[in-house]
Amino acid sequence: MKRRKRQKGGIFRFRKLQTVIVVFLLLVGVLCFVQWNVPYEEQERELEPVEQDSLDLVTLDQDPECLIIWEDDDTGRQGLELMEDILSQMRIPYETVQGEEANRHDLEDYETVVLSVTRWNILDETLLKLRDWLEAGGSLMALYPPEINGSFQVFAKDFGIERLGNDYVVTSGLRMTRPFMIGGDKEYVITDPFESSLSVSLDDNAEVYMESTDENLVPLIWKTKQGEGEAVFCNIGIVEKAYRGFYSTAYSLLEETCAWPVINGSTFYIDDFPSPVPGGESKYIKRDYGMTISEFYTQVWWNDVYNLAEEYGIRYTGLVIEQYSDDVEQPYERNNDTQRYRYFGNMLLDQGGEIGFHGYNHMPLCLLGFDYGDGYESYRLWHSYEDMLASIQELKSFCEEMFPKEKFQVYVPPSNILSEEGRTMLKEDVDGIKAVASVYIGGLDEVAYEQEFEVAEDGMIETPRIISGYIMDDYTQLIAFSELNFHYVNTHFQHPDDTLDEDRGAALGWEEMYQRISDYTEWLYTSASDIRNLTGSELAAAVQIYDNLEVERDYTDGRLKLHLANFRDEAWLMVRINEGTPGEVTGGSLTEVAEGLYLLEAQDDEIEIVIGQ
Template identity: 30%
Template sequence: MDSPNKQLEKLLLLTGVLLILTIIVIQFSRNHPQRLIPKLSEDVAAEHQKSSLLTGSATANSRAEIPHYYILDIHEANEGQFHQFVKTLEYAKLPYTIIGERELASLKPSPYHTLITATEKLSVSQLTYIASFVKNGGNLYVGKRFNENQFNALAGIKSNEGFSQSSVHGIDITKPWNTIYEKLPAVEAIVNNSMKVTIADESELYMESEGTPLFWTNSYGDGRVGFFNGTWLSSKSSRGLFLQTLELVPQRFVVALTGVEVVYIDDFPAPFPEKWGADQTAYQEYYAMSPQSFLQNVWWADMKDIASEEDLLYTTVMIGTYEDKINASGKELVEKNRKELSYYARDAYHHGHEVGLHGYNHQPLLLGSEAIDGTLGYTPWENKETMAEGIKYMQHLLKEYYPTSSFKTYVPPSNILDETGISALESQLPDLRTISSVYDGQVAGSYIQEIGMDNRHPQLFNLPRFSSGFHVDESNRLGAVDALGHLGMVSHFVHPDDLISSRSNGFMWEQLKVEFTSFLAELKTAYPILSPYTATQATAYLGSFLEGTVSIQHTEDSISIGATDMPTPMRLLIRLNDGEQLEHTQSSDVTVYPIGDDGSTYQLEIRKVPVVLPISKGVDAK
């Protein structure tokens, strides 16, 4: 048996060995964090992309009717409604045909056929054909008010004093039918020039604006009319309202939705300040810690909790420096950002999130000759080569820590980008697939996007954001509601410095956290089909969604659904307008979510086609 001194020596030796091993592991994790992560988010994304595509024809039935939408060609380049309607129908996978007056005269009436008009300049002969189509069982959606008193009965109008000399603002729901627009505040951005009308007693009013009837439905003969008494549907941010009011017109309405939810954290990871600014004393006093400690131990810890509670996947996009010029090489960037990259990026990857690129610095990739809002105070780049150099340094920075990873998503600073910048990105980022900017906007130089492949850059996919902020103001709430309304989609972004900027609306993080969480929960409640995606995963799903097709057939007691190359799961919204109800039973192939209390609206997730959904006649059914 060893003496006490020998035992002490062995204990000290063992303790020393363990201490050395601990130091080695810590140092290794700092210098090579990727070695301690089993799979990076890109690998997880690749597995999600391999989901099978759905293909199967709707059940053939000689008595079945196929829904169709007809848009009356207006031959006017400045009619914004026409463009918005066409684009919305394409996203929704609703079959449509653009027709002229000759085809109008021979339209076949059906409760599943709907004619859409997008101009106030309808001739008497056109309206005569339209009235006959509706009277005999077709449907009409008036997307821009027309003033023709001899057709007031068709329009569901009792009296009409003509166009108002002043505009009306906002919308008020008078007959609830949609869970998202009921909670939308009276947004000043919604501006309409309307007619001074009194609607017929039999018409059903769904919306008004400052006391003016804005949208109603009216039965005319055997058909139904939806009348929008305004001009706002020419706005890109009105597409959701168009689709959600269109659903009130045909007997049944079946539309494809994406169900995609993407949440971005811009400017993260980034070099965070060591001290609070002079205007940030409230945070210093409340939390009694440095900005770096607060962001790591409070804010980021809360953001991870929110992701877990609300079922989110973040796409973080990082910045190397906030300096205007390229003053640091790739090696220097690695050293300066060692703490942020070794902790935040590793943590993001570990939780299944994605790390994308925001920029070498926060200067948009523009030259001095390219248009930009000068009040933003940005410094133009000298040339494309300098842009490319900065991007190369950031790629080097990421690969220093995560050699098997690469940037697949890029978010332009302030959502500003031009062709020169895209060319610089392509020259340095061979794996880049997604550019996420904004869907709509007024800032000069903004990179405004539609969802889909970039025609000029076929390897790049445009994945815009619709809303932003921990404090979701009136304008951003409208953007979020519109995206839900016509795409069944959330694409929202926040910044760490939202907490200390004017975007916070004067709230502290504890208040912003509650507001942000409530906002996300509200969206998920309204659209339970929403599922979390990183930007890379969303690009894969939406690419298939845009390429695929959906087929619908109606019989008296069923809806048959087929598809060609649609992603799994396929998501739909169904609205039944004549007192019918969906006789749904949950199965491994179909999940049905009833929406609202009246039994008329449903959201579905479908994992196998074809599917036949039984329909029963309710007490109010025709």
């Protein structure tokens, strides 16, 4: 009897243990279900792009305000292109003339003159006219340091130059001497420096705004008064797209006031996300975390990236890849492994983010005959237009199944490569795509699809990404600073697999990579606390508003009046006030963002700012 009793008790305890195990497994199952089935609520977008054809746009007929005098040599042509881009995007009407023919123009017809001239002796009598015009109240800007010759030496004093060196010097970095630029409270390194600046000493009347960080300080941007006029000299000597913000800012110093439209938007993209997660292990992830790639993505990388967005209100735009196959012919296999897509995608959407298209696979939209050049040997070409279109249609169907409440309005080309045929296809045959987000600076990659912030002739909105990755090197920081001051915009893209690639920083370890992107976001949102966090489609809408806007300025008797053509609901502008301070504002509101620089939120198409002395 006693033996039987012990058996009964043992069976009872075993059954209790079984019950505990079953309950535990059920709880684990519920937790797993919750983890991989994060719900999301449909988000209301702050801005929505509209069909460009539906807008009744007008073009203001304005007399040219600026004359660009240029020389037909390499630097002169680069300077001309740079200033044409800057002035057209600042909505400042201008004309251009080659230096030898400048004498035919009446300088009294212009408020400002920009010199993109290397050999000032070609200007001949125009130099004398410029001096008289400047003394009488004109505003003159030298875009880059010219050749040191007799003509320049004679005119140098009009730019406040007291002593002129005999040669050019290397400028390896720059810093602000006055807080006149947004984010200008730190030093910036010039990558690949060369002998680009003049060695000069200035007289006491010159106001220096920027100088070099070298042991022998060199003034890089300064302004001086000559009679009733103002002269600004840019001594950086690097005439490239990445430096637009420096030259636009220098131009804004010329007159009592300057106003130009900006985008006001910060957008962070995550390419290849959601996408199939690589299997196996990574050398550096294993070294630092002892995890597989899949475990690291879920438990570390996404957790950190998500929390960074929470801290600063970032709303990511994730760009979906369905497969990593190299299929370029129909039919295309559906990816049925969707747990991670739903988990990552729903979390991103629930945070206020957005889903866009990257591709069915990672093959750029390029047909047979397209030349990728070097470095893309693994990329294949689509066999036909129909095959290429079918791949995007499959991706769209897949995304609609995953995220049925979402609109898919943004396309990012794999490796930033996009053919004319591919772009035409997106515009004409893929319903819903409103914007293409490639790159702002093509760099040495000639095959890259380089963009401007604009609405293209066919109505597609171009929203280039300016910077990328986690390394955040010196060049990245400089161009981010430049564009913050030119367009008041930040666009950045990252990839989950940046953490696996040594060329993109993997050897640094994720902790260091994350620290660098955290430092950048802290700088961005400290420097530009009023910048708006936008998704990719919201940025497209902001770019459309910005690009369509026309600005007419009138500054008389201490009142700056702005007329905004094509205004609809909202617009943003920068206003530089070089003399006096703003008082009453009608039709908008001002926020100071740097010394003498104000962000204007326009609430009407007619704005007046009273400026007191």
